[in-house]
Amino acid sequence: MNKQIRLAKRPEGLPKKDTWNLVEEEIPTIEDGEVLIKQHYISLDPAMRGWMNDAKSYIPPVQINEVMRAGSIGEVIESKSDKYKVGDYLSGWGGVQQYVKTNGDNWYQVDPRLAPLPVYIGTLGMPGMTAYFGIFRVGQIKEGETVLISGAAGAVGSVVGQIAKIKGCKVVGIAGGEDKCRYLIEELGFDGAIDYKKGNIYDAIKRECPVGIDVYFDNVGGDILDAALSRINMHARIVICGAISQYNRNVVQGPSNYLALLVKRARMEGMVVMDYAKDYKQAAFEMGTWMKEGKLKSKEDIYEGIENFHKTFLRLFSGDKLGKLVLKVSED
Ligand SMILES: NC(=O)c1ccc[n+]([C@@H]2O[C@H](COP(=O)([O-])OP(=O)(O)OC[C@H]3O[C@@H](n4cnc5c(N)ncnc54)[C@H](OP(=O)(O)O)[C@@H]3O)[C@@H](O)[C@H]2O)c1
Structure with missing residues (x-):
């Protein structure tokens, strides 16, 4: 049966x-x-x-x-x-x-x-592809930039952070709880981690991203998106990948800090992984190579x-x- x-x-x-x-x-x-x-x-x-x-x-x-x-x-x-x-x-x-x-x-x-x-x-399937195309095609990361990621210990976020590290960015992850934050730094090599369940998220982002944020990869939306917007740099890119904090709500809470986009001439862009299907093979090959080289953990x-x-x-x-x-x- x-x-x-x-x-x-x-x-x-x-x-x-x-x-x-x-x-x-x-x-x-x-x-x-x-x-x-x-x-x-x-x-x-x-x-x-x-x-x-x-x-x-x-x-x-x-x-x-x-x-x-x-x-x-x-x-x-x-x-x-x-x-x-x-x-x-x-x-x-x-x-x-x-x-x-x-x-x-x-x-x-x-x-x-x-x-x-x-x-x-x-990592070699849909979430990994989302991370790859989200951070490269929409986030357009460059070496030396500061990348902030929410949902950082999850399927997509953990891969985004590791790719950004491979490409020479400074990477800070936001996750729930001390254990996940320790995992991001000790296992995945992130430069910083923020436990959003403890303390003030605005203060924590300021502490971990002292020179501001060039790319914010958003998996959660809500208050964390607002807090990230408050610290973006000129020409920052905000990747709207998901908004899990909103999925069980009847009314979605939109960003109230969106004027930061105007002030910083920044761009916020949504993405759907399926749009990149024709290039999955090439991405999976590159990610598989990083895995073999020990640079990307799954x-x-x-x-x-x-x-x-x-x-x-x-x-x-x-x-x-x-x-x-x-x-x-x-x-x-
Ligand atoms: N656009 C696309 O094509 C595409 C494709 C795949 C996934 N996505 C999106 O990407 C995001 C991550 O997906 P995933 O598969 O990698 O999931 P995941 O991160 O592996 O799992 C979800 C995580 O979200 C966190 N979370 C749950 N409720 C939260 C809240 N209220 N506030 C903050 N964090 C919360 C939890 O981690 P903590 O313990 O850290 O809270 C949980 O482990 C989702 O929003 C998903 O919809 C988009």
């Missing part, structure tokens, strides 16, 4: 257990041109919260009773396709379920001998069992996890 998580109703605020149903149905049978994938790992991403709202966005919302949309990775266990054979590993949008059939469109093959499977949905936090989807998903919002949040839904 195929265990699946289906959207039961649209949540108000933080999703509750009954936001989804756990259902079982027959494992799908495949037609000519298709493969059956046994999914091993599901990517849990903050964006999934937005996809549950009945609102216009960059992709349509998940429909009620539809399998919850999610990135995933798994092994081909049956094939009637010329493209993929049994034993191939594929990554794509398989949803929160144990088995999925596909004709292979929008799936890509990964090699488990080159990196552990979860890395392909983390951290996945893996929990087990599709039954635990709800409580694992909530870790994104409580911050009770480090690096990329992954749910293992069947054995390797």
Whole structure:
């Protein structure tokens, strides 16, 4: 049988257990041109919260009773396709379920001998691509600049900071709690870290970025975005990657400090990773090289069992996890 998580109703605020149903149905049978994938790992991403709202966005919302949309990775266990054979590993949008059939469109093959499977949905997958294109194409970092990152101990933020270090920037991360801040400095080599749960965020940014901020990579929005805007330099770039502090709110809190953009002739720009799909391969190659050279570390936090989807998903919002949040839904 195929265990699946289906959207039961649209949540108000933080999703509750009954936001989804756990259902079982027959494992799908495949037609000519298709493969059956046994999914091993599901990517849990903050964006999934937005996809549950009945609102216009960059992709349509998940429909009620539809399998919850999610990135995933798994092994081909049956094939009637010329493209993929049994034993191939594929990554794509398989949803929160144990088995999925596909004709292979929008799936890509990964090699488990080159990196552990979860890395392909983390640093070498969608979050890593977001970090790469966000910091280079939108942030346009230059050597010697000061880069401030919120959500810095997460899947995207931790990679952004390490890339900026590779490129010779001064890097300061904002994260929740002393342990995460220590991790940023001691494990990832950041120059500074700010625990936003302790003390005044304005004072802390001033202390850690004494010559101001050239690039602010924003993953959280809200008060932290306002505080960062108060310290930007001339011609600063603010990358609007996400705003997790706002995802469970009915009314989004916009930046009140936006006139800093005018005063500093600065630019604030949103980005969606899918826009860069044609260049993923080149980015993954470069990031894979940095990983081999020991310059880029990848951290996945893996929990087990599709039954635990709800409580694992909530870790994104409580911050009770480090690096990329992954749910293992069947054995390797
Ligand atoms: N634009 C795109 O194409 C794109 C693609 C991927 C991701 N994103 C966005 O990038 C951001 C990071 O995604 P991710 O996958 O790397 O997630 P993540 O950072 O691995 O996980 C979310 C983290 O957000 C922090 N957080 C939760 N609630 C918060 C709050 N109220 N205030 C401040 N921090 C809070 C928590 O860390 P702490 O313990 O530090 O609080 C948590 O660990 C999200 O906003 C996501 O939507 C955008």
